[in-house]
Amino acid sequence: xxxxxxxxxxxxxxxxxxxxxxxxxxxxxxxxxxxxxxxxxxxxxxxxxxxxxxxxxxxxxxxxxxxxxxxxxxxxxxxxxxxxxxxxxxxxxxxxxxxxxxxxxxxxxxxxxxxxxxxxxxxxxxxxxxxxxxxxxxxxxxxxxxxxxxxxxxxxxxxxxxxxxxxxxxxxxxxxxxxxxxxxxxxxxxxxxxxxxxxxxxxxxxxxxxxxxxxxxxxxxxxxxxxxxxxxxxxxxxxxxxxxxxxxxxxxxxxxxxxxxxxxxxxxxxxxxxxxxxxxxxxxxxxxxxxxxxxxxxxxxxxxxxxxxxxxxxxxxxxxxxxxxxxxxxxxxxxxxxxxxxxxxxxxxxxxxxxxxxxxxxxxxxxxxxxx
Numbered sequence: 001x002x003x004x005x006x007x008x009x010x011x012x013x014x015x016x017x018x019x020x021x022x023x024x025x026x027x028x029x030x031x032x033x034x035x036x037x038x039x040x041x042x043x044x045x046x047x048x049x050x051x052x053x054x055x056x057x058x059x060x061x062x063x064x065x066x067x068x069x070x071x072x073x074x075x076x077x078x079x080x081x082x083x084x085x086x087x088x089x090x091x092x093x094x095x096x097x098x099x100x101x102x103x104x105x106x107x108x109x110x111x112x113x114x115x116x117x118x119x120x121x122x123x124x125x126x127x128x129x130x131x132x133x134x135x136x137x138x139x140x141x142x143x144x145x146x147x148x149x150x151x152x153x154x155x156x157x158x159x160x161x162x163x164x165x166x167x168x169x170x171x172x173x174x175x176x177x178x179x180x181x182x183x184x185x186x187x188x189x190x191x192x193x194x195x196x197x198x199x200x201x202x203x204x205x206x207x208x209x210x211x212x213x214x215x216x217x218x219x220x221x222x223x224x225x226x227x228x229x230x231x232x233x234x235x236x237x238x239x240x241x242x243x244x245x246x247x248x249x250x251x252x253x254x255x256x257x258x259x260x261x262x263x264x265x266x267x268x269x270x271x272x273x274x275x276x277x278x279x280x281x282x283x284x285x286x287x288x289x290x291x292x293x294x295x296x297x298x299x300x301x302x303x304x305x306x307x308x309x310x311x312x313x314x315x316x317x318x319x320x321x322x323x324x325x326x327x328x329x330x331x332x333x334x335x336x337x338x339x340x341x342x343x344x345x346x347x348x349x350x351x352x353x354x355x356x357x358x359x360x361x362x363x364x365x366x367x368x369x370x371x372x
Contacts, residue, residue, distance in 0.1 A: 013058035014150055014211035022229055029232060030122035032059040037231040044234035045325040048197050049368070051226030052156030054218055055235055061124035062149045062205060063131075065115040067140035074108060074115045076273055077134055079257060079266040085110040090177045090194060092265055094257055095130060096275030100282055101253040102260070103130055105245060107194060109179055116190075116205075118151065120247045134274065150211045154218060155201030155238075157369055158225040163202055166221055167191065171202070176370050185217055196235060198242025198368035240331065241324050243293060243364030249304065249319045250291055250333055258282055259335065260291045261363070289316070290341040293365060294358040296330035300351045302358075307350035308334045315340060318349065324365060330356075331365050 011032045019026065024035035035056065037044060047053050065074055075082045080093035087110055095103040104123040109116035119127040124146060131142050154163055164171045169182040171191070179192040189206040206214055219227065236246070245251050250260060256279060257266045267273075268280055296302060302321030307314050321332030332349070340347065343362050348355035 011059070013056055014208050015056045015058065015215055018212060018215055019056065019229070024229070024231060030059060030120070032121060034059055035229070035231040036233045038229050041231070041233035041237060042325050044228060044230040045237050047226065047228045048156045048199055048230060048234065048238055049326055050157070051228075052154060052158040052162055052201075052222055053197075053228055053230035053234065054215070054222065055153040055155065055230050055232075056150075056215070057153050057203070057235075058150040058208075058211070059121040060146075060151055061117070061119035061121070061127065062145045062151060063117040063119060063124075063128065064143040064145055065117065065131075065140055066113070066143065067138070069138040069140050070115045071110070073135060073138040073140045074117070075270065076138070077131060078108065079273060079275065079279075080108070081267040081270055082108060082110060082115065087112045088179055090179060090192065094251075094262065094265070095127065096257070096273075096279070097253060098275055098278060100256040100258075100275045100278035102247075102251045102255055102257065103127065103253065105247060105251060105262075107192075109190075109192065111181075123247060148208050150204075150206055150208050150214070152204040152206075152214065152218070153195055153197075153201065153235075154204065154222075155195045155197045155199050155230075156227075157200060158222070158227070159199075159201040162218065162222040162225050162227060163191070166217060176200075184214055187214060189214070196242075196244060197238040198244070198364065198366055198370070199238075200369050237322050237325055240320050240322055240333070241326055241364065241366040242368060243366075246320060255291075255335075256282055259287050259289055287338055289335045290338055291319075291333060291335055292341050292360045293331065293333050293363040294347060294349070294360050295327075295365070296332075296349065297357040297359055300330050300349070300354075300356040302330050302332035302349045302351065302356075306332075308336060308358075309348045309350060309355060310336075310340055310345075312348075312355070314350075315347070321349075326366055330358075332358075333363075336360075 195201040308316035345360040
């Protein structure tokens with residue numbers, strides 16, 4: 001998910017009026033008017049950790065790659081290996097420029113006859129342009145279905161209990177990163193066991209004309225389970241606690257997957273993909289910096305742009321930071337020289353003219369209850 005507001009035209013999802021009626025605070029986000037909070041970020045954060053929250057994430061893209069070369073094409077433009085996917089399974093991956101910088105990160109879902117991709121909101125047009133520029137040698141059709149569909153995220157320990165009675169499927173048999181095509185109260189939908197919160201939950205792709213019906217159905221079904229609508233503010237604190245990257249913060253065109261700690265999805269043994277030669281060379285030469293997570297050892301809230309120091313020397317910049325609602329202390333991420341990237345290394349964060357001590361910790365900060 002990108003935090004950059006690069007689009008000029010402000011768009012609204014089919015659920016915009018629902019958010020307004022529910023009292024949401026609406027803010028511009030990646031070219032969209034989106035709910036940042038309803039009751040408050042802290043309350044919504046705890047709701048997802050302890051019960052369930054419902055997010056409208058229809059600002060994100062929905063792209064289908066069809067045709068006999070769909071798998072081969074997606075393998076060419078992404079760093080992970082789509083051949084490892086069986087139908088109805090997904091994988092986290094990225095698209096990179098030739099120099100190894102990250103164009104976008106997203107999930108890829110393999111259907112029996114097509115590939116689904118969900119780009120970040122601010123990167124949708126850029127991603128589509130990039131895909132189309134590199135499709136000439138492949139027999140594929142690239143379809144942007146973002147305007148005719150919605151994407152909802154139902155997240156939290158009660159998500160399965162809320163959604164399961166509404167579907168024609170048995171969701172308790174659906175493993176993490178797998179998905180199904182089924183019906184919700186008679187409405188066709190894809191249900192993915194994925195999310196961006198560190199908790200168990202689902203993401204739902206459905207036709208746009210049924211947006212309000214599905215939203216209201218879920219809100220009603222969740223009333224006995226403590227379900228609340230949640231905004232993008234809580235989504236950000238949840239993803240940071242879970243150690244998940246945010247485009248425009250942890251990753252962008254000036255960072256590569258290896259220094260971002262995403263080498264585990266970068267299949268350098270694949271025969272070819274865009275950016276492979278540069279990434280192989282980067283690994284061969286050795287990294288100069290790494291993305292780390294840190295926790296403050298004293299009171300304070302690290303924010304994006306704050307300086308990271310070691311023995312009073314500036315060594316990096318905070319790219320994401322917050323007071324972690326679940327943990328009760330300040331956490332953040334940033335890039336530091338490799339010798340300072342080991343867990344337990346003591347750094348300091350420049351906060352309002354003071355150096356607040358911080359310790360490098362292994363990500364994620366919080367391990368939730370994801371379905372195995």
